[in-house]
Amino acid sequence: MSAAAPRFPTPLILSAPAALLFAALILTPLVLTALLSFNEFEHATGRTHGFTLDHYLAVLTDSYYLEIFLRTFRVAALATAICVVIGVPEAYILSRMGNPWRSVFLLVVLAPLLVSVVVRAFGWSMLLGPEGPINAALVALGFGRMRLLYSEGTVIVALVHVMLPFMVIPVWTSLQKLDPAVEQAALSFGASRGTAILRVVAPQILPGILSGSLIVFGLSASAFAIPGLLGGRRLKMVATIVYDQYLSDLNWPMGAAVAVLLLAANLIVMLTYHRVVEGHYRRRLG
Amino acid sequence: MSFLELRDITKRYGTLNAVSDVTLSVEKGEFVSLLGPSGCGKTTTLQMIAGFVEATSGSIRLDGRDITHAKANTRGLGIVFQSYALFPHMTVFDNVSFGLEMQRVPKAERKDRVDEALGLVHLSPYAGRYPRELSGGQRQRVALARALVIRPPVLLLDEPLSNLDAKLREAMQFELRDIQRKVGTTTVMVTHDQAEAFSISDRVVVMEAGRITQIDQPYRIYEHPETEFISRFVGKTNLLPGTVQAINGPAASVSLAGIPVEINAGGLVSGETVTLCVRPEKLRLIAAGQGRLPGRVAERYFLGSQWLYHIDGPLGTLMAVTPNDGSAPLETGVPVGVDWNPSVVRVHRGRLAEAPDPTLEAH
Numbered sequence: 001m002s003a004a005a006p007r008f009p010t011p012l013i014l015s016a017p018a019a020l021l022f023a024a025l026i027l028t029p030l031v032l033t034a035l036l037s038f039n040e041f042e043h044a045t046g047r048t049h050g051f052t053l054d055h056y057l058a059v060l061t062d063s064y065y066l067e068i069f070l071r072t073f074r075v076a077a078l079a080t081a082i083c084v085v086i087g088v089p090e091a092y093i094l095s096r097m098g099n100p101w102r103s104v105f106l107l108v109v110l111a112p113l114l115v116s117v118v119v120r121a122f123g124w125s126m127l128l129g130p131e132g133p134i135n136a137a138l139v140a141l142g143f144g145r146m147r148l149l150y151s152e153g154t155v156i157v158a159l160v161h162v163m164l165p166f167m168v169i170p171v172w173t174s175l176q177k178l179d180p181a182v183e184q185a186a187l188s189f190g191a192s193r194g195t196a197i198l199r200v201v202a203p204q205i206l207p208g209i210l211s212g213s214l215i216v217f218g219l220s221a222s223a224f225a226i227p228g229l230l231g232g233r234r235l236k237m238v239a240t241i242v243y244d245q246y247l248s249d250l251n252w253p254m255g256a257a258v259a260v261l262l263l264a265a266n267l268i269v270m271l272t273y274h275r276v277v278e279g280h281y282r283r284r285l286g
Numbered sequence: 287m288s289f290l291e292l293r294d295i296t297k298r299y300g301t302l303n304a305v306s307d308v309t310l311s312v313e314k315g316e317f318v319s320l321l322g323p324s325g326c327g328k329t330t331t332l333q334m335i336a337g338f339v340e341a342t343s344g345s346i347r348l349d350g351r352d353i354t355h356a357k358a359n360t361r362g363l364g365i366v367f368q369s370y371a372l373f374p375h376m377t378v379f380d381n382v383s384f385g386l387e388m389q390r391v392p393k394a395e396r397k398d399r400v401d402e403a404l405g406l407v408h409l410s411p412y413a414g415r416y417p418r419e420l421s422g423g424q425r426q427r428v429a430l431a432r433a434l435v436i437r438p439p440v441l442l443l444d445e446p447l448s449n450l451d452a453k454l455r456e457a458m459q460f461e462l463r464d465i466q467r468k469v470g471t472t473t474v475m476v477t478h479d480q481a482e483a484f485s486i487s488d489r490v491v492v493m494e495a496g497r498i499t500q501i502d503q504p505y506r507i508y509e510h511p512e513t514e515f516i517s518r519f520v521g522k523t524n525l526l527p528g529t530v531q532a533i534n535g536p537a538a539s540v541s542l543a544g545i546p547v548e549i550n551a552g553g554l555v556s557g558e559t560v561t562l563c564v565r566p567e568k569l570r571l572i573a574a575g576q577g578r579l580p581g582r583v584a585e586r587y588f589l590g591s592q593w594l595y596h597i598d599g600p601l602g603t604l605m606a607v608t609p610n611d612g613s614a615p616l617e618t619g620v621p622v623g624v625d626w627n628p629s630v631v632r633v634h635r636g637r638l639a640e641a642p643d644p645t646l647e648a649h
Contacts, residue, residue, distance in 0.1 A: 181371035182337055187359045189385035189436060194361075199384075203375040 008192035030263075037256035044130045047252055055257035059076030065258070072238040075152060075227075081157040083216045086160070087167030088209060092197070096167070096174040109168050117162055122230035124158045125149055128230075129216065150232035163219060167212040175201075210277045214270050221266050238262045253256070287350065289314040289472055290335070290440055295344035297330050304330045306496045312440075312474060319475045319483035322493035323519065327460070328476045329444060331493070335474060336442055337361050349439055362469070364433030368445040370425045372417040378404070378428050379413040385436040403435035406465060410521055422537060423454045431460070434469060441466070443475040459486050480520050484508065492516050508565075514634050519562045524569070524604045526562040530554050537628075543600050547578060549631050561634045566605040568630040571595065571616065577625030579604075583616050597624060 040050040059065045094105055112120065126132055128148040135145050148154055178201065186196035227237040236244075238258060245255030288311035299306040305327040312318050320328040333339040335346060337358030343356045373381050382403055386396045404410045407427035417425055424474055433441055446462065447455045450623070464485040465510075466473050477483050483490050484504035492500045492507060493556065500512045511517035526540040538551040540560060547562070554560065574580065581599035593615050595606045604624065608615075616622065 065335040066490050180372055181367040181369050182373060183434075184336075184358070185365065185367060186373070186384070187338075187357075188361075188363060188365045189432070190337060190359050190362065190388035191384075192359060195388070200373055 012193045034260055037260050039253040041251050041253045056255045056261070058254070059257055059261055068236050068238055068241055069261075071152070072221055073239065073265070073269065074158065074222075074260075075156055077165060078219050079156050079220045080213045081154065081218045082160045083163050083167040083215055084209060088162055088171050088202075088205070088210065090164075091168045091175055091208075092201070093169035094172060106172075110254055112161060112163050113165050117225045118229065120162065121158060121226050122272065124154070124161075124230055128154055141204060149230060150235055152231075152235060155227050155231050155235065158230050159220050159223060160233075162223075162226060164218040166215045167209075168217065170212040170215070171205055171208040174205040178204055180218075206277065206280075210274065214274060217273070218266055221269075222262060287347075288312060289346040290474070291318075291345075292331070293345045293347070295331065295334060295338060295346065296342050297327070297334060298342040303496050306335070306349075308493075308496075308498055309497065310501065312472060314472055315470050316461070317473045317475070317486060317488045318491060319477055319487040319489075320491045320493055321477055321480055321483040324478060324592055326492050326493040327496040328478075332442055332444055332474065332476045332483060335440070336363060336365055355425075360491050362436065362438055362444055363440050364436055364438030365442045366433050366444065366446045368427045368448060370417075370429040370449075372425055372428055372432070374417050376416075377411060377413065378415050378417070378420070381417065381428055382432045382435050385432065389436065399435055400431075403431040406434065406468070407431045407461075414643075422450055422456060425457060426450060434465070434471065440472065441471045441473040443473065443478055445580070446475065448477070448479070455482070462486060492520070494519075495539075509632075510633065511563070514561065519634065522563045522605055522607075524566060526564065526601055528560055528562060530556055530558045530560060532556055545579060545600060547631075548628055549558065549633060550628065552633065554633070554635070561636070561638060563632040563634060564626055564630060566594070566607040567592075568626055569597075569604065569606040570625045571606055571608060572623045572625050574621040574623055577623030579624040581622050581624045583620045583622060585611070586613075586615060586618060598621065599624065616645050 012027060025219075036047075037055055038051050038053070040048045040052045042056070057174040090109065094102060094109070097105060128134055130145060130147070132148075134148065138144065138146055182204075183201055184197050187193070191199065222239055224236070224239040224243065226239050227235065228243065231237060231240065239262070242255045242259045242262070245251045245258060249255075292308055292310045295305060295308040296303065298483045307332055307486055308327070310318075319618055320331060322328045330339055334341045337356060337360075339355070341354055343531055345352060347353065348361070357529050373384065376384070379400055382400045383396055386399060391399070400413075401410065404413055407430055409424060409431065412420065412424060417428065420428065426449070430446070443462075447458050448456060457483055461530075466486075475483070475487065482572040484507075487504055489501060490504050490507050491498055494513075494515050500507055500516055502510070507516065508520055511520060515525045517525075526542050528540040528547070529547065531539045531541045533539075533551050533554065536551055537548050538554050540547050540549055540562065542562070549562065568576070571581075579599035579601065581604065583595055584598040584603060585596040587594040588610075589607075591610055593608050594611055595608070595616065605622065639640075
């Protein structure tokens with residue numbers, strides 16, 4: 001019997017389907033997009049195959065693009081912050097509910113995920129439109145009509161609505177792992193409920209808040225449907241610019257360059273955030 | 287008036303009475319254990335004292351003050367939780383200091399008191415560690431220091447040693463008692479482990495199905511169990527069903543499956559069915575043909591300091607324990623005589639239902 005029997009590479013084989021899917025559906029388009037972004041572009045002839053960095057230079061030096069990038073990250077950051085403010089207490093309250101109600105409200109929290117983002121965006125635009133119920137109520141109360149659509153505020157509100165479940169779920173999960181006696185211990189040592197939550201519960205669910213805000217920020221910064229439908233033609237965000245470059249200007253390389261820059265910027269922001277927050281709790285929670 | 291008084295405390299969940307009419311007085315400085323099998327209501331009772339569970343009826347008084355409906359964070363009690371419930375994101379020092387911080391103790395005094403408490407539990411070198419960097423026994427001691435540092439009127443211990451391995455558990459028992467003596471804090475401990483309750487408590491409260499069945503010193507509970515449940519739950523015991531044949535003054539003659547045995551009469555009447563309880567270590571194994579009962583060694587178990595024998599005889603299988611005095615043990619199959627001193631026999635009136643032996647659960 002040979003001592004060195006050939007080892008069957010089970011782990012590789014088991015992970016192969018997922019790896020193939022990932023390579024085919026994510027890596028390939030990403031590489032193609034990156035390659036595309038270096039192609040030259042002529043308005044008369046369209047895409048040519050030369051190599052150029054012009055598109056990147058154009059985006060990075062043009063204040064028009066810079067403004068859109070800034071707006072995108074401002075909107076995403078605000079949406080994330082609001083999701084933390086609403087989602088964390090929501091998850092905490094959910095975790096404290098007794099059983100029939102907990103299931104009911106968990107379903108309510110997750111229900112928006114069951115409706116298409118486009119449908120929800122149209123819902124918001126009907127609600128906030130010039131003839132919508134909100135404006136009707138404002139008029140009836142004597143405030144006059146207000147332009148609610150196509151503003152940053154509206155986009156943020158709609159994004160929060162879409163993203164909230166992505167905040168609630170990870171926070172809820174980390175709350176589930178908490179030993180309820182730890183909060184009782186804080187109370188028994190004379191802490192008020194608020195102090196107990198702030199000093200004892202919150203630091204322990206920080207990993208959940210961290211992953212929730214990374215998901216929400218990433219999805220918000222690259223969101224397309226909500227800013228596209230509620231921001232309109234005027235309030236552009238990066239994802240809608242990419243769409244415009246590809247389909248209106250037909251400048252695919254420029255669209256690709258913007259898309260690659262969005263990905264890079266998103267990665268930098270998220271990794272930095274992760275570093276800072278995780279560095280804070282790593283030693284303590286292991 | 288006692289320091290801590292529970293009067294007719296009842297906790298009802300729906301139609302289920304988790305705790306029924308518990309009345310208990312604890313004196314200042316006393317160490318009292320609530321002992322019982324799981325589900326007997328001992329933890330619920332502790333949680334009502336702590337304020338995490340509100341009593342359905344009855345009252346709790348601490349040092350003359352009615353705390354029945356006071357919030358947990360106003361009671362000022364020191365609690366050691368079964369899971370220790372240390373704050374995982376704080377160092378040992380911060381964990382212990384937390385209660386003092388809540389009491390707004392000035393920083394300098396806080397440091398002194400935390401150092402003192404950590405010294406008491408021999409953890410001074412570990413002040414800067416996080417709980418996950420400690421062993422089970424060390425976490426246990428942090429929990430104890432954290433509870434004692436606030437100088438609570440009452441220390442509540444919820445199964446404090448159940449997460450430790452056997453050797454450490456024994457060491458911690460003595461350390462716990464030692465610390466409690468030193469600080470003099472009134473202590474109520476919940477446990478399902480009778481050895482733990484007996485070795486360190488001044489008094490033991492035995493609970494069964496939400497009720498207190500006996501409150502007494504450990505020795506008295508072991509030697510004079512008031513109910514058949516206690517004699518089964520607390521230690522091992524031989525239960526011998528019999529019938530009173532005759533009363534001769536202070537003595538009664540009981541027939542155990544036809545074999546007459548003399549016991550103290552103590553109010554028994556002729557013809558009554560009784561159950562005699564004899565602890566295994568009270569049985570003496572002597573030469574065959576002598577003693578009160580004949581028997582034969584069926585099984586023997588070596589317990590280190592003792593031998594446990596199963597003796598087959600006319601009354602079924604009896605357990606007998608003899609100290610390991612260094613001499614050779616009895617071989618299985620050997621006929622022996624079984625004897626005991628009449629004064630060690632406890633008598634319960636009536637016939638016992640054949641219940642599964644609860645001592646198995648307790649070990």
